[in-house]
Amino acid sequence: MKKIYLGIVALLLGGSMLFLASSCDKDGDVNIFTLQNDIDLGKQLAEQIASDPATYPVLSPSQYQESYAYLDAMVNSILDSGEILHRDEFTWEFKIIQNDTTLNAFCAPGGYIYVYTGLIKYLEDASQLAGVIGHEIAHADLRHATDRLTKVYGLELLLGMLLGDNNESTLTEIAKGLTVLSFSRKNETESDEQSVIYLAPTAYDARGAAGFFEKLEESAQSSSPPPFLSTHPAPDNRIENIHDKFNELGLAPGGTFASEYEAFQNSLP
Ligand SMILES: [Zn+2]
Known part of the structure; x- marks a missing residue:
């Protein structure tokens, strides 16, 4: 794996000027x-996912228009919160993955959001799902994946660049690794807080993500930790x-929309 990551920087940075300009991103x-x-x-990862339906059985947007329309409204209301740093630069696409046993959602760099049917069916109302999606959007918007790669592989990446270790599959390899990349606890805290901030101007209760974690705690004794964790x-x-x-933001309780959410769940296969 080391060699793979060494090659990445050469491919991605393409020259020492960029590295010398090593910068702080919008969130510092x-x-x-x-x-x-x-x-x-993110685009590489999205292409890999699209080409591997056995691992990622993406629900057809044309066949499940009602489900996608519901999620589209939810995602867009979060994206239009006015709090997304890269609202215009990133793609912000989402897909539903049909797997009822996987309690997970993830968002690739650049704004490619994936939500498993297992998570949708596990949650109880719209604010909980909006909270989790807000959390995922925050990871992409705050660029946690590449922050993390910078911290973990920074020096090695630099060495790789200097050595000119370079091949065409490196971007593909790193994109594969992104699905299992573990974020730091600081990243998690930031994303949880951003989720509250994003949801604040929407109709959803801004504490939605907490509802998900409360549910996980309740079921923790009877099952193994879900992939999300x-x-x-x-x-x-x-x-x-x-x-x-x-409380710090002085927010009022928002909606949970449980009955609409149930209809959404029922629209899924
Ligand atoms: Zn997270």
Whole structure:
């Protein structure tokens, strides 16, 4: 794997000038990748997912128009919160993956959002799903994946660039790794808080993500941790932090839309 990552920087950065310009992104974290790298990586991953229906059985948007229309309205209301740094630069596409046993959602760099039917069916109302989607959007918008790659592989990437270790499959390889990339606890706390901020101007209750974690806690004794927690390690006091952010912003309770949400669940296969 090392060799693979070494090659990536050469491919992505394409020259030392970019590295020398090693910059802070809009949220202040050091990230040696460019915004365009995030977009390219996400596009690669989206293409891999589209070409592997056995692993990622994406629900057909033309066949399940009602389901996609519901989610489209939800995603867009979050994206139109006025709080997304890269609203115009990123793609912001979403797909539903048909797998009822997987409690997960993820968002690739550049704004490619994936939600499993297992998660949709597990959750109880629209604010919970909006909260989780807000959390995922935050990972992409705050560029956590490439921040993380910068921290973990920064020096090696630099070496790889200098050595000119370069091949065409590197971008593909790194994109594959992104689906299992584990975020830091700081990333998780940030995304939880951003989720509250994004949902605040929407009709949804801004504490929605906390509802998901409360449900997970309730069922924790009877089942093994869901995949969501392997790529999103739980910081301490996650639920409490979300409520604190909500109170700090002086927000009023929003809607949960449980009956509409049930209709959405029933629109899925
Ligand atoms: Zn997360």
